[in-house]
Amino acid sequence: MATLLRKIGLIRFHQPETGSPKGSRKARKNSITGGGGGNNNNNSSGGGSGGGGGNNNNSGGSQKGKACVALNGGGRDGGPVSLPQAGGRSSEPAKAEAVPAPPPPPPPPHKGLFGKPSSSSSLPPAPANRQHSSQVRARRLMKELQDLNRLSEEVLSVELVDDNLFEWNVKLYQIDRDSALWQDMRETGVDGVLLNLAFPENFPFSPPFMRVLSPRIENGYVLDGGAICMELLTPRGWSSAYTVEAVVRQFAASLIKGQGRICRKASKAKKAFTRKEAEATFKSLVKTHEKYGWVTPPSSEG
Numbered sequence: 001m002a003t004l005l006r007k008i009g010l011i012r013f014h015q016p017e018t019g020s021p022k023g024s025r026k027a028r029k030n031s032i033t034g035g036g037g038g039n040n041n042n043n044s045s046g047g048g049s050g051g052g053g054g055n056n057n058n059s060g061g062s063q064k065g066k067a068c069v070a071l072n073g074g075g076r077d078g079g080p081v082s083l084p085q086a087g088g089r090s091s092e093p094a095k096a097e098a099v100p101a102p103p104p105p106p107p108p109p110h111k112g113l114f115g116k117p118s119s120s121s122s123l124p125p126a127p128a129n130r131q132h133s134s135q136v137r138a139r140r141l142m143k144e145l146q147d148l149n150r151l152s153e154e155v156l157s158v159e160l161v162d163d164n165l166f167e168w169n170v171k172l173y174q175i176d177r178d179s180a181l182w183q184d185m186r187e188t189g190v191d192g193v194l195l196n197l198a199f200p201e202n203f204p205f206s207p208p209f210m211r212v213l214s215p216r217i218e219n220g221y222v223l224d225g226g227a228i229c230m231e232l233l234t235p236r237g238w239s240s241a242y243t244v245e246a247v248v249r250q251f252a253a254s255l256i257k258g259q260g261r262i263c264r265k266a267s268k269a270k271k272a273f274t275r276k277e278a279e280a281t282f283k284s285l286v287k288t289h290e291k292y293g294w295v296t297p298p299s300s301e302g
Contacts, residue, residue: 130201133201133202134201136204137166137199137201137202137203137204138165140203140204141165141166141199141203142165144243144244144245145158145165145168147243147245148170148244148245151245153173154173154174155172155173155174156170156171156172156173156174156192156245156248157170157171157173158170159171161196166198166199167196167197167198167199168196168197168199168244169194169195169196169197169213170194170195170196170197170244170248171192171193171194171195172192172193172194172195172248172251172252173191173192174252175192175193175252175255175256176252176256179255179256180259180261181217181220181255181256181260181261181262184261184262184264185215185262188215188262188264190214190215190262193212193214193215193217193252193255194212194213194214195210195211195212195213195248195251196210196211196212196213196226196275197209197210197244204240204242205240206235206238207232207233207234207235207237207238207242208233208244208247209233209279209282210228210233210247210251211225211226211227211228211273211275211278211282212226212228212273213226213272213273214272214273215262215263216262216263216268216271216272216273217255217260217261217262217263218260218261218262218263219258219259219260219261220254220255220256220257220258220259220260220261221254221255221257221258221260222255222258222260223281223282223285224277224278224281225273225274225275225276225277225278225279225280225281226273226274226277226278227277227278227279227281227282227285228251228254228282229285230250230251230254231289231294232247232250233247233282234286234289236290237294
């Protein structure tokens with residue numbers, strides 16, 4: 001009997017260790033999956049591949065405990081711990097692609113005198129180019145002056161204004177003797193038409209500015225201030241091949257074609273032509289002809 005009681009007591013003594021059938025099944029399940037210890041009060045996670053603790057008070061082996069550790073940034077190295085995502089991919093923070101900075105806007109074009117963008121050709125020439133242009137102009141004008149001095153005085157004469165090679169006074173004597181202008185010249189005692197020519201820095205690539213000084217002529221393509229309406233005196237109609245002699249002869253022909261006459265009205269005859277008025281008139285007529293064009297006379301009319 002004693003032996004039986006001891007066996008029963010042994011069974012009762014070992015019964016709490018084995019626990020209830022339900023607890024024994026849990027223990028067997030944890031042992032199969034690699035679970036950790038039983039009534040462990042330490043913060044240890046379960047062993048094995050998916051193990052969690054038995055009756056852990058701190059839930060060290062539960063998934064909720066793992067999530068808290070990950071969200072609080074508690075890794076073994078003290079660094080951030082990333083949670084596994086669906087598909088087995090890690091939840092590393094996506095790196096933002098570097099967006100290139102937009103290029104700076106181009107500088108505004110330089111504006112000229114009239115508010116229009118100026119090109120490189122409108123900029124003042126460099127000192128070396130300016131010196132070269134001055135030499136070309138001087139050589140050309142010296143040659144032109146020599147050629148005009150060879151002409152007879154019955155055609156024209158040339159005089160430098162204040163010994164300035166770049167400004168001439170040319171007196172035209174040769175006028176068509178059958179014209180009304182020639183008759184006016186004989187009656188008024190005028191022997192010739194006095195012209196003034198100013199040569200720009202880029203001559204012969206730009207035309208000279210030519211105007212009438214005396215007498216005061218009406219019509220004949222002579223306008224206010226003594227300005228002359230001739231296409232070949234404009235930048236568009238000019239050619240560097242034109243000589244001063246050819247320009248003066250062309251002017252003599254235009255006087256006759258335009259039926260030029262000497263002004264005999266006392267109120268106008270005493271008023272001399274001025275350069276300022278001539279320049280303003282010439283600029284105006286150039287703008288007008290650039291807009292409406294130039295009228296070219298028939299070849300039969302010379």
